[in-house]
Every structure is written in structure tokens, then in C-alpha cells.
Amino acid sequence: MISKAGSSQVVSAKNIFKSFKDVKALNGVNLEIQPSQYTAVLGPNGAGKTTLVEIIEGIQSPDSGEILLFGKHWKHNKEELHHLIGISLQETLFEDKLTVRETLKLFASFYKLTEKRVDEILEMVNLKEKHRSYVKHLSGGQRQKLALGIALINKPMLLILDEPTTGLDPTARREIWDILRGLKENQGTSMILTTHYMEEAETLCDQIVIMDKGKVLAQGTLEELISATNTNEIVQFKIIGQKTIPDFSNFKDVKEVHYDEVSAQFTLHVANTSEFLPVLIKYLNEIACKVSELRCRYVTLDDLFIHMTGRKLTDNTSGI
């Protein structure tokens, strides 16, 4: 598929490096986004997600590497590219004493759009009833919807959202997801979304990019990423008493073992749960190990992240 702007790829980032003083924010990142594709950039704080999207948005320049949007460089095509993208930065605070409508009208004027577009946006992001409210009187979810509305005002071909649902309650988060899903169905927009919520990435996106410490660890659809681990099923349980610690090193069905000493919880990646469970129960009886909270489930993005980095996605490190 060829995008309206004339290139087959919406975003093409090759070997991007970016440092801030002694911190390597991006360390050779490659990324490609196809038309109408929703891509989630997933990673803990400090992974380099914001730096990557700000380089794509043209707000920052890479130290080295090449970034093309719709086949064009930012350097000589700023005006055109600004019309093709819509962005929502992490934690932008709009003017407190302007109303929702006035804020949208201001941004609409930058694209020479009419008041009709402002009405469409108010409808799209469910802020019609709040159009006369000052920004300072909006809730966190309503502010995020306003930021999303501003990002959508110019009917962008590429939408870039930096943690659009961080800090929102589940209801507000789902409301934003519904708006984004509707957009994909109706307008065929491409999207890059940074998040540290796996559910958000799983629910909304076709492609998932997992980042940590300035590097892309894995990139693909959820199915591709999971199949790359050779296992897609997990058996989890807690041991009681911790007198006897089970040893799974000789079990050929167990592909990977994680043991959390604090919660006394085992997480086993297995090829086939139904075949493995009777074997597990027999073994636990033999070694007189009592267990609780035995659960079987499919692999999630969080498991993938632990598999790749050895730590949880929600672990906090310094933010970049």
C-alpha cells in the first residue's frame, strides 16, 4: 500500500543514536511503520520511548541515523510533515483559563480549519458537554481526551501518542481506547503509541516494539513475539512452607523457570499444559511439597518482557 504522501512506509528509522550527557537514550534503534498500522512502543520508564517518539515528531534531532516520515526528512519538509502528523506529548498542560472550545479553535487556526472541524472533534472525543469549561476544571481523563482531540484536529495520517492513558482510571482509559479503535476503522490512520500498559498494546496495536535501555529488544505482532519464545503456555503456583524447593532442571517439557523468592512463586514456561500438569502434581507429591494458587494461562507481554530482560515492565528506572 502506498500512503497518500507518496511513500510505502509511514515511518522509517534507521540506526538512531541519541545521548543526553552521559546517558545513552537511544542506542541504534531501527523502526518501520506501515500505513494504517497501529504500533505500540512498550518499555519501562527510561527505556527511551519518549526520546524515540520526539525524534519521530521532529521535536528532537538524532545524534546519528536517519529518520524518514512518508519518505521525507524533517530538515526540509517541516511545514508539510506538521500537516501530516498529529501528536500528544506526555503531560502537556494547556492554558488553564481557556475553554475546551477556545483551545481547539486555537490549534484549528494553525491548520486553517473551520469551526465545523472543532465541532467534529468535540463529538469524536466526547467533550461536547464540556466545550465551555475551562481547561483547569477538566478531570485527568477529560484533559487527555482534549490532548487527543488536538492531535486529531488536522486529520493526521500518522498519530503519535506518548503515554496517552498514564495515570487514568480504567474507565477513562477504555474510553480513549474506544476513540482510537474507531479511528482505525473509519479513517485508516497509522499510530505510534508509547505505553507501559501491556493490555493497551495488546488491545489496540498490530505491531509491538519492546524497548529497554535505548534498544529495541523485539518487534512484531503479538503472535510473532510469543511464538519466538517457543512456548506460549504458563503454569504458575506458590509453594507453602518452602522446606522443599522443587527442581525442574530435568523436566524436558519445561522451557523456562522463574522463581520469585519473596512471594515463593514459580512461573514455568511449558510446551503443553495439559500434558505437563499430571507430571507436575505427581512430582510435587513425591517430594511432599504443598502448593497454592495453581494457575494455567497463556503467555502475556509482561512474561515476554521478563523473558527478555529479567525484570518486570512496571519496574521504575530513571525516565528518558
Add this chain to the structure above:
Amino acid sequence: MRSQFWQLLSIQFKEFFREPGALFWSFVFPILMSLVLGMAFKEKPEIMQHAAVVLPANNDSSKLKNFLELHCTKIKNKINEYEFILDNKKLGKTNDRFFVRSREESDIMIKRGQASIILVEENGKVNYLFDPANSESRLAYITISGILSGKSYISNPDEIQTLERKGMRYIDFLIPGLLAMGIMSSCLWGICYSLIEKRSKKLLRRLVATPMKKSWFMITMFMSRFIFTLLETIALLVFAMLVFGVTMQGSWIAFVAIIISGSFFFMGLSILLGSRTANPQVGNGLVSSITMPMMLLSGIFFSYSNFPDFIIPIIKYLPLTLFVDSLRCIFNEGAGMSAVIFPFFILSITGIATFFAGLKIYKWN
């Protein structure tokens, strides 16, 4: 829909007029200040002078004791405290209060600022103990020594003629000072601090990620601020003319030219100061470090001629001093454009230079 220029301009007006704090500090505060200070200096204030008196051990024939008991009035419900009032229609009231104390107690009164002079009588002679560097103490010495020697400190009241002509009163001195101070504060807080705040909220970063014309953003900010400063100036001026009868002695054209050049200077300086930092606390410090010294030194409320001689040439060339001196010159001395051409050019050129320097290093992200 209106173009981005009008949208940008209209949001500046909306932000300003919807902020009660901004309206208070811009319009109400300068008027209140002129009212309070203008009224305070319109009435002749009563001068209070406090003296500690140390009487000799054997005070039967004490000169000071005789003076206190024969010529002064005892203060009601107080022991060993007396007052002597000099009343003059032209000068107003001077109230001298005497506190009979031991020498140690007198020293403590001086240390606490409760008295400005100590009178000690020894061997029939009155000695005056005070710090000559303190003008209040010196005036107390002149007055009290005059009273004790039987003379009034006003040798010939008929020779005093009070200046009440317009342009010569304290309020005439004060109003140009308040106008200049208002413009300086309005520009520095309104532009510099506002830009820093917008940067800290990441709003500037969001705006430049659109096709917004950066130059229009700056121009509308300038235009709106200039209109606000003009409105503030007109409000204070009309108030001063109606309430205190302040009149313009010189050229209105020169007055407007100096107002424009002063506004340009402080607006340009605001862009330079607000060009880099994203921390509102640093912005607060930056603006205060510029406005506070100039407010103290540039003679807004009282003449800077009381400062030591070596510092006066520096004070004279501070931007706020150039601005306020020019306004006073036009307002009270009847000057025209030719008399203020030097400050006009200095303020305008440095304003434009700082504006472009600020734009050059301006950080939008």
C-alpha cells in the same frame, strides 16, 4: 474562522482578563499605592521625637528637671514621662517626648530604637548623646537644644512659604515613578515569567509541533502586553489627574514616545531573560533580581540623591532610572522630545537588541 494571528492575540487577552490576580496587580495595586502614598504625604505629618533624660543624682536644682516640670506636660498614666509640643501652622506639629531614666536604661532605649537621643545633665551642663550618622537623631538634637536654650527651632515662621504648586508636590514626583514601575513589572512578569511557565508546562513544545508561525506567537505576545501596559498607564494617569489634580506640564508626544521606548526595553529584556529556562522558580528569581534592585535604587518613591555620591552615576544609567527621570522631566518640568532624546534612543535600541538576542538563543522545546 479567524486566522491564527487573531486566535493567538485573542488568547493573550482572554488569559489576562480572566486572571483576577493579573488585573489586581496591573490596575488596582498602582492606583491603591498612589492613593495611600498621595494621601499620606498630602497631610503634614506630626514629627515625633523621643529623648531619654538622665538627671543628676542630686536633682533639686537640675536644669532639665525644671524644664520638664515647668514647661512640659506629664503624659497621662505614665511615670517620669513628659511631652513638649511645638505647633506651627505652616510646618505642622512637632511632638518631643522625654523619658526620665537611668543611664543604663537610656542606652537600652537607644539600642531598641525607642529613643533617638540621650540628654545627660552633669555639673549643671546638658550633654547630648546621639549618633550623628542618624538624621533623625540630628534633627532631634537641633530641635531639643533649641527648646532648652529658650529659642524655637523656627527662628522666623513668616519667612516660610509652602510649595503647593502643581508639579512640585510629592504626588507629582510619585506618579511618574509608579507609571514606570508598573510598566517594568507588567512586562517582566507578563512576558518573561509567562514564557517560562508555558515552557515548563510543555505548551511551547506542543505549539511548535504544529504549523504555527513562531514569529506571530511572539508578535501577538508583544502586542497584547503593550496594549495592557498602555491601559494600565491610562488608568493610573486618569486616576491621578482626577483625584490629585496631577497635570502634564510637558509634551504629550514626548510622554508617549518615552512610554513606548520604556515598554520596548522591558519587553525585549523579558524575551532575553525568558529565552532558556523552563523552571518557574528560576524565572521568579530572575525577574525579582532585575526588578527589586531597580525599584529600590531608581527613585520610584524617594529621590536617589540620598544614596552615596559614588553610586549615583551608576544609578542614573539604570534603565528604570532613565525611564522614570525622563517621565518626571516631561511631566513636572515641562520638557519636550529634545530633552529626552538620549534616554529614548538608549531604551529603544537596547530593547530591540535584547529582543533579537533573546530570539537568537530562544529555546522552544
